[in-house]
Amino acid sequence: MASEGTARRAGGETVTPAEAIAELVQLSADVRSALLLDARGQLAAASDAEHGEAMRAAARELLEHADADDQGDHEVAQVEVTAPDAAVFCVRVRGWTLVALADRDALPSLMFLDMRSVLAKLEDHARGAS
Amino acid sequence: MKDRRSPLKRVTGIAESVAAGARRRQEGRTPRVVLYDAAGHSRLVAPHSASHDLLVDAAERLIDSSPPRP
Numbered sequence: 001m002a003s004e005g006t007a008r009r010a011g012g013e014t015v016t017p018a019e020a021i022a023e024l025v026q027l028s029a030d031v032r033s034a035l036l037l038d039a040r041g042q043l044a045a046a047s048d049a050e051h052g053e054a055m056r057a058a059a060r061e062l063l064e065h066a067d068a069d070d071q072g073d074h075e076v077a078q079v080e081v082t083a084p085d086a087a088v089f090c091v092r093v094r095g096w097t098l099v100a101l102a103d104r105d106a107l108p109s110l111m112f113l114d115m116r117s118v119l120a121k122l123e124d125h126a127r128g129a130s
Numbered sequence: 131m132k133d134r135r136s137p138l139k140r141v142t143g144i145a146e147s148v149a150a151g152a153r154r155r156q157e158g159r160t161p162r163v164v165l166y167d168a169a170g171h172s173r174l175v176a177p178h179s180a181s182h183d184l185l186v187d188a189a190e191r192l193i194d195s196s197p198p199r200p
Contacts, residue, residue, distance in 0.1 A: 032196065032197075032199065033196045033197060048196070048197045050197070051195055051196055051197050054195035055192055055195050055196055057195075058188060058189075058191040058192035058194075058195050059192055061188040061191065062185060062188035062189055062192060065181065065184045065185045065188055066165055066185060068181070069165065069175060069181040069185070070165060070167075074167065074168060075168075076165045076166065076167065077166050077167055077168040077170075078165070078166035078170075079163075079164075079165055079166075079185075080162075080163070080165075080166075081161065081162070081163050081185055081186060081189035082161060082162040082163075083161050083186060083189050083190055083193060084159050084161065085193065086193045088189040088192055088193065099192075101192065101193060101196050108164070
């Protein structure tokens with residue numbers, strides 16, 4: 001993994017990005033795979049190490065297209081793509097980008113809730129941006 | 131109650147129902163892209179626009195690069 005950062009629980013307990021990914025997969029039965037990117041867009045953790053790098057490249061491409069489509073001056077904060085066979089969700093918070101691949105029928109509102117709940121436990125990573 | 135429509139109208143009605151169902155299923159399978167800003171405001175990307183196609187292509191590459199389903 002490219003990043004050795006840590007995540008922090010509200011009570012002060014720290015977890016690694018890998019543990020945060022594991023928590024998301026455990027939290028949501030609809031999640032098939034998940035990955036976490038740091039502020040530089042590098043892979044911090046993935047539910048499947050073998051496919052993590054290929055998924056990271058595709059996720060970054062997706063986010064670049066989302067930002068290009070956005071008419072505002074800011075980055076897109078969340079992306080939801082429902083394809084015929086699966087759904088992709090991305091959430092950006094404080095330098096972290098959490099990407100989840102889920103079943104097509106996953107409810108977006110619940111997916112974003114679970115993803116934000118995991119991201120809330122990560123410490124601020126914005127200072128890692130280049 | 132007995133259906134008093136002519137056989138031709140009944141057949142036409144059934145065909146229309148089948149076609150409408152197929153149309154609904156097709157619409158349900160059309161890829162959908164929604165972008166959200168930091169305030170949580172959502173925006174549906176126009177289906178079949180160039181941007182929509184780029185985003186769906188990238189999402190499908192991500193799906194294709196994921197582990198196969200058990």
